[in-house]
Amino acid sequence: CYDLATGDRRWRVVSEKPATKGVACSPAVMGEHVYWGSYDGTVRCAHTDNGESLWVVKVDSHVHSSPCIDVLRNCLYVGTEHSGLGMLYGKGDFVALNLLTGEEIWRTPTEGMVPCSPALSPAGSLLVCGSNDFHIYGLNPDNGTVLWRLPTKGTVKGRAAFSEDSSIVCAVSETGWVSAHMAA
Numbered sequence: 264c265y266d267l268a269t270g271d272r273r274w275r276v277v278s279e280k281p282a283t284k285g286v287a288c289s290p291a292v293m294g295e296h297v298y299w300g301s302y303d304g305t306v307r308c309a310h311t312d313n314g315e316s317l318w319v320v321k322v323d324s325h326v327h328s329s330p331c332i333d334v335l336r337n338c339l340y341v342g343t344e345h346s347g348l349g350m351l352y353g354k355g356d357f358v359a360l361n362l363l364t365g366e367e368i369w370r371t372p373t374e375g376m377v378p379c380s381p382a383l384s385p386a387g388s389l390l391v392c393g394s395n396d397f398h399i400y401g402l403n404p405d406n407g408t409v410l411w412r413l414p415t416k417g418t419v420k421g422r423a424a425f426s427e428d429s430s431i432v433c434a435v436s437e438t439g440w441v442s443a444h445m446a447a
Contacts, residue, residue: 264297264314274314276307288329288380291339293362300326300341306360318365322358327378328392329422333404335387337362340404342377342392357381357392357402369407373400380422384429391432393419399434399444416440 264273290299292311300306302325308317323343331340338359345354355377359368375396382391383404390402395418401411417438424433433443 264311273312276309276314276316287327291330291332293332293334296362298330298332298339298362300328300330302326304343306330306339306341306365308362308365320360320365320367322360322367323356325376327376329380331381331383331390331422332362333383333387333390336404338368338404340381340383340390340392342379342381342394344376344378353395355394357390357400357407359404359407371400371402371407371409373398375418379419382423382425382432384425384432385427386429389429389432391423391425391434393421393423393434393436395419397436399423399432399442401432413442413444415442 266273286301288300290297295311296308297311298308304323305319305321307319325344328342339362340359343356353376355373357371373394373396375394377394379393390404393399397415398412415436417436419434419436421435431443435441
């Protein structure tokens with residue numbers, strides 16, 4: 264964490280068990296808390312002023328996706344990647360964690376790793392995330408129930424984007440396809 268006025272580093276947190284890729288996601292900040300995932304399979308919450316760890320939760324083998332904050336439900340959504348031999352695209356889960364405690368609220372499995380970052384619709388009624396199983400998923404943010412699953416022309420790595428009225432969601436695949444879908 265850096266001081267914007269001076270450029271000086273305010274604090275630094277190093278993973279206890281550094282992994283090959285370390286941290287490959289963007290952090291999410293809400294109030295005095297910063298959240299991020301790591302390739303050591305953990306999701307962390309620290310205080311923005313001093314980096315003091317508030318909680319660390321082991322959710323899987325790897326976390327590549329950037330967390331998505333849902334203030335209404337007091338949730339943090341993230342995608343995970345399981346490790347395993349012989350799995351070309353692996354497997355992964357969509358996971359919801361409590362913002363204050365890190366306690367797991369729900370988990371929804373997919374047939375591919377989830378390096379993609381979840382996106383919450385502007386209305387807060389739909390969570391969308393892609394997977395390495397060549398699909399994007401529409402999930403109920405309350406319980407992780409899959410509302411729909413749509414095929415893509417490749418793995419989905421980036422965060423989906425919603426139209427202003429939440430009626431359309433756009434996603435991109437690693438193979439260069441851009442697709443727009445009715446979100447409802």
